[in-house]
Amino acid sequence: MDGGDVASRRRQPAHTGQPRRVPSQQRGRERFEKILTVATQLIEEKGSDAFKMSEVVERAGLSFGALYQYFPDKSSIIRTLAERFNEEGRRCVEAELALANDDASVHLALRNIADQYYDFFRREPVMRDLWHATQADRLLREIDAEDMEFHARALLAVLESIRPDQTTLDLLPLARLVMQLLAAAVRYAISLDEAEGERALALYKKMLPLDLGRLV
DSSP states (O other), X not given: OOHHHHXXXXXXXXXXXXXXXXXXXXXXXXXXXXXXXXXHHHHHHHOTTTOOHHHHHHHXXXXXXXXXXXXXXXXXXXHHHXXXXXXXXXXXXXXXXXXXXXXXXXXXXXXXXXHHHHHXXXXXXXXXXXXXHHHTOHHHHHHHHHHHHHHHHHHHHHHHHHOTTSOHHHHHHHHHHXXXXXHHHHHHHHTSOHHHHHHHHHHHHHHSOSOGGGGO
């Protein structure tokens, strides 16, 4: 770490993992977005562990003061980027589950979600790096936990509508496990080369039960 990073860190508050503020004025929003764009480029080039706040300052043409006005530490940048990717994933899950109204369509929705997440990770290598970063940081792991709970609750809503005879107490653990296993399968698949990853994902989809309700 260079001297500028060390000196600047000494002036910053404890690690929060969150932006200090999200600007409302156009100039501030443009600067905010420029910081995130530059950080994305640096992560693509070096990985989230290796890039420095001083490099963001240099490449974005900002002062440390301007950078820390929005992001108090590197984790806050990583968290913001991860949350944005998660928003895209949530839209995918919501769109697929909105079409599910019986066991067969739930099965199809889960297969489609797995495919779209796999394609998304392949298309956005930065997302893979960010996922690894969130797993290594306690505060950043909260992002993943919150995202998984959102997906589980979305699936729960569908299961409750097609399984009115079963209780939330029965269905919520199932919904959580199904979405955790889906995420794990996709993350395993993207850790492989593309051809092997596609085979692994195809195998996972064959293992998906046609009738989730029978598992309760």
